[in-house]
Amino acid sequence: MTIDLRSDTVTKPTKAMLEAMFSAEVGDDVFGEDPTINKLEEKCAALFGMEAGLFCSSGTQTNQVAIKLHTQPGDEVICDANAHIYYYEGGGIAFNAGCSTKLLNGERGKFSAEDVLNAIRADNVHFPRTSLVAVENTHNRGGGSIYDFIELEKIAAVCKKNKLAFHLDGARIFNAIIETNKSAKDFGELFDTISVCLSKGLGAPVGSVLLGSKEHIYKARRIRKVFGGGMRQAGYLAAAGIYAIDNNIARLKDDHARAKNLADILKSFHYVAEVMLPETNITYFRLVDSFPGADFQQKLAENNIKVISLDNQVIRMVTHLDFHDNMLERLEAVLKKLA
Numbered sequence: 558m559t560i561d562l563r564s565d566t567v568t569k570p571t572k573a574m575l576e577a578m579f580s581a582e583v584g585d586d587v588f589g590e591d592p593t594i595n596k597l598e599e600k601c602a603a604l605f606g607m608e609a610g611l612f613c614s615s616g617t618q619t620n621q622v623a624i625k626l627h628t629q630p631g632d633e634v635i636c637d638a639n640a641h642i643y644y645y646e647g648g649g650i651a652f653n654a655g656c657s658t659k660l661l662n663g664e665r666g667k668f669s670a671e672d673v674l675n676a677i678r679a680d681n682v683h684f685p686r687t688s689l690v691a692v693e694n695t696h697n698r699g700g701g702s703i704y705d706f707i708e709l710e711k712i713a714a715v716c717k718k719n720k721l722a723f724h725l726d727g728a729r730i731f732n733a734i735i736e737t738n739k740s741a742k743d744f745g746e747l748f749d750t751i752s753v754c755l756s757k758g759l760g761a762p763v764g765s766v767l768l769g770s771k772e773h774i775y776k777a778r779r780i781r782k783v784f785g786g787g788m789r790q791a792g793y794l795a796a797a798g799i800y801a802i803d804n805n806i807a808r809l810k811d812d813h814a815r816a817k818n819l820a821d822i823l824k825s826f827h828y829v830a831e832v833m834l835p836e837t838n839i840t841y842f843r844l845v846d847s848f849p850g851a852d853f854q855q856k857l858a859e860n861n862i863k864v865i866s867l868d869n870q871v872i873r874m875v876t877h878l879d880f881h882d883n884m885l886e887r888l889e890a891v892l893k894k895l896a
């Protein structure tokens with residue numbers, strides 16, 4: 558039995574999900590004729606109380622389409638220095654949209670409305686034009702941290718006042734929703750566009766949806782085509798997304814509970830220097846210097862356990878729907894042997 562905690566993207570479709578995929582009704586989506594994709598886009602939009610949706614191949618694609626949508630070449634995008642759109646999307650902000658970035662140093666990936674206010678460029682020919690603010694919730698490199706909703710409301714107000722677009726990288730937005738008393742619609746009200754991943758905690762094999770106004774999504778559809786992202790009978794994939802939304806949201810709570818258990822277990826070992834308190838499904842911890850991260854990973858690998866390291870000594874474990882209590886027990890036993 559392999560235990561794979563590298564990411565919540567490693568899950569495989571269940572039999573029920575595969576059956577939903579096999580029986581999907583499909584058509585050519587570039588002609589707007591795939592009923593299952595149309596259904597997924599409408600379903601997601603309705604869930605967040607937004608007008609329209611656009612099914613894309615990945616979360617990188619939804620984010621990059623949104624950035625291109627809200628900016629002109631030469632503009633500046635305000636985001637956190639650890640944001641996925643900046644850190645993990647291959648320089649896409651510059652490559653795809655021709656924009657520069659104003660990076661903020663938030664706490665676990667979360668900056669404040671005041672930070673945004675201070676980062677907006679004055680109207681002066683020397684400066685780039687600030688046109689977009691992007692936040693991430695939950696925050697990947699912030700250890701699955703949840704944004705304070707009141708702060709998001711304040712940032713939204715700053716954006717509105719300064720005529721800036723406001724985008725949410727919501728790859729793991731359902732992890733935040735399930736852990737707080739905020740609904741998808743609450744988030745839908747705050748943002749111009751939201752990117753939602755189906756292939757993270759929700760367990761679908763492929764896909765993300767970009768949400769926004771009819772006008773924004775109309776333009777986004779053209780950008781997706783230019784980026785080579787127009788798909789044909791992809792309703793087979795959209796069917797997995799519909800199944801994931803119908804069945805795999807509430808259970809994210811289990812992933813969060815296991816991540817917390819895991820953090821408690823890790824804290825008890827002398828070779829763990831520090832554990833970042835998991836707010837959702839991502840547990841980060843730092844090994845003491847005397848236990849090299851590469852050795853730790855090697856020992857786990859010998860026991861068929863896969864993890865990822867960030868900086869040599871910082872290890873990441875992500876819980877997901879293919880990680881069960883019996884695996885947590887086996888992992889605990891292996892970790893004990895290392896002590």
Ligand SMILES: *Cc1c(COP(=O)(O)O)cnc(C)c1O
Nearest residue numbers: 615616617618641693697726728
């Ligand atoms: C995974 C992820 C994405 C999208 O990644 P893809 O691999 O392109 O689907 C975007 N934002 C965050 C925060 C992520 O964790």
